[in-house]
Amino acid sequence: MVAALNSDLFARTVTDKINNALYRQVYNFRHKQLALLTRLVLIYARYQKPIQRSIVALICLALAERLHKMVRLVTSTTERKSTNSSNKGGASAAGTPRRGGAQLDKQFFDNLRRLVSIVVPGVASQECAMLAAHTVLLVFRTFLSVAVAALDGQIVSALVRLQGREFLWGIARWMGMAVPATLTNSLLTYLQSILAIKFRQNLTEHVHKKYLGGNTYYAVGNLDDRVRNADQLIAVDIRKFSDSLAALYFNLAKPTLDALVYNVQLARSLGVESLFGIMVIIQASMAMMRALAPPFGQLVAQEQRLEGDFHFAHARLIEHAEEIALFRGHEAEKLTIAHRYTRLVRHVNRIVRLNVFYSMLEDFVVKYFWGAAGLVACAAPVFAKRLPGATAAVAPAATAAAASSGDLGSRTRDFITNRRLLLSGSDALGRMMYSYKEIVELAGYTERVTDLLTVLDDVVEGQYTKTKVGTAAALSEKSPAARGPDIVSQRGRVVESPDDVEFIGVPIVSPNGDVLINSLSFHVTPGRHLLIVGPNGCGKSSMFRILGGLWPVYGGTVRKPSMRQIFYIPQRPYLPIGTLRDQLIYPDTVADMAARGTTDAQLLDILEVVQLRHVVEREGGWDAVKLWKDALSGGDKQRIAMARLFYHRPQYAIMDECTSAVSMDIERAMYTHATELGITLMTVSHRQSLWQYHNYILQYDGQGGYMFSKLDPERRIALVEEKQNIEQQLADIKDLEARLQDLEMQAAAY
Numbered sequence: 001m002v003a004a005l006n007s008d009l010f011a012r013t014v015t016d017k018i019n020n021a022l023y024r025q026v027y028n029f030r031h032k033q034l035a036l037l038t039r040l041v042l043i044y045a046r047y048q049k050p051i052q053r054s055i056v057a058l059i060c061l062a063l064a065e066r067l068h069k070m071v072r073l074v075t076s077t078t079e080r081k082s083t084n085s086s087n088k089g090g091a092s093a094a095g096t097p098r099r100g101g102a103q104l105d106k107q108f109f110d111n112l113r114r115l116v117s118i119v120v121p122g123v124a125s126q127e128c129a130m131l132a133a134h135t136v137l138l139v140f141r142t143f144l145s146v147a148v149a150a151l152d153g154q155i156v157s158a159l160v161r162l163q164g165r166e167f168l169w170g171i172a173r174w175m176g177m178a179v180p181a182t183l184t185n186s187l188l189t190y191l192q193s194i195l196a197i198k199f200r201q202n203l204t205e206h207v208h209k210k211y212l213g214g215n216t217y218y219a220v221g222n223l224d225d226r227v228r229n230a231d232q233l234i235a236v237d238i239r240k241f242s243d244s245l246a247a248l249y250f251n252l253a254k255p256t257l258d259a260l261v262y263n264v265q266l267a268r269s270l271g272v273e274s275l276f277g278i279m280v281i282i283q284a285s286m287a288m289m290r291a292l293a294p295p296f297g298q299l300v301a302q303e304q305r306l307e308g309d310f311h312f313a314h315a316r317l318i319e320h321a322e323e324i325a326l327f328r329g330h331e332a333e334k335l336t337i338a339h340r341y342t343r344l345v346r347h348v349n350r351i352v353r354l355n356v357f358y359s360m361l362e363d364f365v366v367k368y369f370w371g372a373a374g375l376v377a378c379a380a381p382v383f384a385k386r387l388p389g390a391t392a393a394v395a396p397a398a399t400a401a402a403a404s405s406g407d408l409g410s411r412t413r414d415f416i417t418n419r420r421l422l423l424s425g426s427d428a429l430g431r432m433m434y435s436y437k438e439i440v441e442l443a444g445y446t447e448r449v450t451d452l453l454t455v456l457d458d459v460v461e462g463q464y465t466k467t468k469v470g471t472a473a474a475l476s477e478k479s480p481a482a483r484g485p486d487i488v489s490q491r492g493r494v495v496e497s498p499d500d501v502e503f504i505g506v507p508i509v510s511p512n513g514d515v516l517i518n519s520l521s522f523h524v525t526p527g528r529h530l531l532i533v534g535p536n537g538c539g540k541s542s543m544f545r546i547l548g549g550l551w552p553v554y555g556g557t558v559r560k561p562s563m564r565q566i567f568y569i570p571q572r573p574y575l576p577i578g579t580l581r582d583q584l585i586y587p588d589t590v591a592d593m594a595a596r597g598t599t600d601a602q603l604l605d606i607l608e609v610v611q612l613r614h615v616v617e618r619e620g621g622w623d624a625v626k627l628w629k630d631a632l633s634g635g636d637k638q639r640i641a642m643a644r645l646f647y648h649r650p651q652y653a654i655m656d657e658c659t660s661a662v663s664m665d666i667e668r669a670m671y672t673h674a675t676e677l678g679i680t681l682m683t684v685s686h687r688q689s690l691w692q693y694h695n696y697i698l699q700y701d702g703q704g705g706y707m708f709s710k711l712d713p714e715r716r717i718a719l720v721e722e723k724q725n726i727e728q729q730l731a732d733i734k735d736l737e738a739r740l741q742d743l744e745m746q747a748a749a750y
């Protein structure tokens with residue numbers, strides 16, 4: 001027992017000793033730390049002015065560094081641009097579509113500069129004036145906010161001091177400031193909206209000029225596969241880019257200005273050191289946030305692509321509703337649409353999920369972390385003053401207002417003003433932080449719109465990018481020597497001829513690179529009509545696409561009259577949006593029709609030829625507007641297209657199976673009238689009844705060969721009948737042979 005007590009006593013004595021030693025060490029450590037801190041504060045107080053100057057110099061240096069970096073970025077951009085423009089051969093790298101996704105890099109600034117030069121046409125432009133007005137209003141608003149902060153402090157100070165008159169006077173001034181403040185806010189919002197509309201207008205006009213100039217819209221969809229859903233890009237992405245750009249100026253310029261002005265004010269009242277501390281914290285947390293931010297630019301660009309795909313699937317459903325409905329194809333279409341929608345929704349969900357985490361982080365940093373840092377910065381000079389030995393030394397300008405005044409009212413006024421400035425300053429920095437996300441999103445829209453512009457520029461210059469999978473590609477890859485130089489890299493000649501149409505050694509190559517005909521030659525003169533026949537997919541319509549300037553001429557020479565003299569009538573005629581009259585005179589307008597001296601009565605006569613006079617009354621007159629695609633039958637549409645030909649009376653008419661849905665007698669009337677009008681016909685048709693209207697025949701064999709010869713309808717009919725007879729006899733012989741074999745087998749069995 002005694003032994004146990006002794007050992008317990010011993011243990012306690014040892015523990016006490018250890019505790020005492022530890023306490024002494026901690027005490028010594030704390031004491032040393034306090035002494036060190038006090039010494040530091042004293043050194044600081046002694047050299048406060050040079051320290052402050054060094055901090056200001058450091059801030060200026062950092063700003064100069066940033067500025068220098070920006071200038072370097074812009075200069076390198078300019079240099080790169082000039083190098084690219086001198087290199088005319090390829091697509092400009094400034095706008096080369098990249099598939100890696102939008103990022104805040106040189107390419108983004110290149111692209112943005114390119115788009116800004118379109119949306120803001122010049123220094124003397126209306127847009128520039130709006131931006132200037134916007135800036136002036138922003139400056140005015142910021143100074144108004146500083147004045148409001150000071151007034152707030154004065155009002156609360158008057159309240160604390162129980163000075164009724166000053167309080168009421170403060171309230172009156174407060175209300176007086178409300179008028180310009182609210183007006184400025186509304187004007188800023190108004191200017192932002194107007195700017196966005198102006199940006200969109202300029203960009204849309206620019207794109208329309210290229211897209212709808214010539215056949216660019218055709219080439220973008222058929223000869224080039226870089227841009228999918230040009231409609232989505234023009235109608236949606238340009239709007240989003242314009243809104244984003246206009247909002248960005250507002251969202252970036254305002255907080256930058258606010259942060260600058262508020263920080264200068266804070267530096268005056270709290271001291272440069274506190275401000276420096278806050279800036280270091282803010283810079284570090286901004287860098288961290290940037291590193292943790294999801295790639296919003298890429299995500300937005302991808303979202304727009306998926307939106308386009310989804311939109312396109314619906315547009316196709318509307319366009320082909322009848323065919324799909326008759327096929328009962330809704331299940332298949334539902335699958336396609338649902339697949340595209342699922343992809344879109346999955347992507348949007350991913351963005352939303354990433355946004356939640358990023359917003360949490362953003363809120364934590366901006367609202368709480370920066371708020372706490374601000375309060376610490378406010379408190380630091382006050383607490384530093386209370387350190388032993390520092391009271392006398394630390395009475396700098398930084399704490400002058402708070403320290404020199406023992407008056408509660410003054411302290412309250414300074415506190416309220418500083419707190420308001422601090423809150424506004426941190427709010428401004430927060431908005432700058434949020435605008436990082438907006439810039440990255442803008443990068444996404446910028447990339448999409450620049451891709452469109454680049455493709456339009458290339459297509460206008462005749463440079464197409466399409467994956468070649470056909471025979472041309474295979475030939476040029478396998479053995480270039482086998483057929484000379486790469487066929488699709490060559491260019492033929494197009495020569496305008498007043499009267500005739502002639503192909504001299506022209507290859508027919510599809511956009512996929514399939515060589516349909518190696519070298520096609522034929523000659524058509526006015527009044528000598530040409531019939532074109534051949535199996536499906538052999539290149540009959542393709543020849544017309546080359547004649548119409550839609551497909552490039554890869555070799556030889558094409559001689560043809562101007563496009564105004566060549567009229568195309570397809571199997572499924574195009575019916576534009578508009579009145580019944582518009583269907584007949586397309587692409588003329590009513591003004592063009594009046595200029596030609598054509599009247600509605602003459603249009604009625606034309607309809608008489610195609611036996612469609614009754615349609616005017618049936619559809620509610622010339623000015624009736626309908627969805628003509630659905631309102632007219634297949635035969636009606638073909639007759640309207642033929643009537644259109646008679647209205648325009650061109651030199652040549654390309655008739656691509658355009659009478660397949662009309663009866664023989666109407667077809668005869670149409671062809672007879674066309675030849676009477678002196679229109680030279682180039683017809684694709686398998687109908688024997690049409691041979692009599694043609695003088696030449698271009699016959700494709702479907703194996704890359706063709707024959708161009710005179711057409712003698714009677715001789716041809718006799719030949720065809722003889723051929724059919726022989727074929728019939730051959731079939732009969734085969735039947736007899738089979739029967740004979742059967743009989744032989746039966747005989748052998750017995």
Ligand SMILES: Nc1ncnc2c1ncn2[C@@H]1O[C@H](COP(=O)(O)OP(=O)(O)OP(=O)(O)O)[C@@H](O)[C@H]1O
Pocket residue numbers: 222223510511512514516535536537538539540541542543
């Ligand atoms: N825009 C295009 N992009 C890629 N290939 C195309 C395009 N248009 C046509 N082709 C291809 O070119 C080939 C020839 O087509 P074309 O329309 O000239 O045939 P066709 O002789 O008129 O046939 P049909 O008698 O069936 O109308 C086809 O294999 C077709 O797939």
